[in-house]
Amino acid sequence: MTDTEVLPPDLAPPADGPPLASWLRRVVAALLDGSILGGATWIVLGPGGSGPSLTPTFDVDATGGVDVVGWFTSPWLVGLLVAMLALQGWTGATPGKRVAGVAVVRVSDGLPVGFLASALRVVAHVLDAIFLIGYLRPLWNARKQTFADSIVGTLAVETREPPAHPWFARFRRERSVWRSAVVNVAAIVVCALGVAFSASQTTTGSVQTSDVPCVEGVQTATASVAGSREVLAYVDQRLWLTRPSTDLSQTRLSIGWTWYDTDLMSVDRMVATDILDADGQVVTEHEQEPGARSIAVLDPVTIEAADLENAGRGWTVESRLVSNGATVASCMVSQEDWDSAGQG
Structure with a gap:
């Protein structure tokens, strides 16, 4: 007599052939x-x-x-x-x-x-x-x-x-x-x-830029401005192949100012940017302080496309350089020009 367990034939592993895989x-x-x-x-x-x-x-x-x-x-x-x-x-x-x-x-x-x-x-x-x-x-x-x-x-x-x-x-x-x-x-x-x-995967982004007219309102010799429509798109790469990423592309309006400010005593300087609806009512306000340099290439003011869409059809964006409460330069971007840049 032994204590060895004997399995029924229908449950026992096959006696011949390769062993069962682990x-x-x-x-x-x-x-x-x-x-x-x-x-x-x-x-x-x-x-x-x-x-x-x-x-x-x-x-x-x-x-x-x-x-x-x-x-x-x-x-x-x-x-x-x-x-x-x-x-x-x-x-x-x-x-x-x-x-x-x-x-x-x-x-x-x-x-x-x-x-x-x-x-x-x-x-x-x-x-x-x-x-x-x-x-x-x-x-x-x-x-x-x-x-x-x-x-x-x-x-x-x-x-x-x-x-x-x-x-x-x-x-x-x-x-x-x-x-x-x-x-x-x-x-x-x-x-x-x-x-x-x-x-293995690497995700990279690229920016496609098209010019958007930023029509000057208040014009002085103290500043220059440029507007652009930027589309950030992402791609995934594995080995030598690339495919569009699931990261959604981002579209934004960028307004870049260069401020030639000779008034070094000015203590209150900023870039004020407003999004207005078709009736001219302010929907969103952005403010940015440029720092104390006499000649400053300012960081661009960027506005996401979603913020523009929230203003409804016929929106405009107004960006102003303000020194001691006075507007020294301004420009405006219209939805029509924005759409034209996207089609181009």
């Missing part, structure tokens, strides 16, 4: 496959795209409130997902599984499961995604199966050379170390590109 190997394989699909989604749809997955989860507001484009709208991504399912179904391994040394086979005979079972397994992973319990189940299950594996009748085994699917067995040649090495290297390259395109 949970860690399966996690690595899932991460690599996820990076391939995620990187491809970024290339095709940009940062605002939602990618497919072979191991779906229930994400809570994973988009950060940004409107996303579904992967199913792209034939390229649909085709990639189908190709991944076909590789898993007919060869036993996707590129990520190939690198991690994992293959998905049938419990009954240890052969690849076929395309339909491969697709059904992904759908069944939805059960595994509930609190992630199913994805953790291989840690204690005798066959190291997720719920999806148990439903479809599959095992994850540790091998890079699973038997051929019955449909393709007659076309399979004798195993070749050279041919296997080529396939492994190709899988590594695909996974490396997937990681690079899904994990």
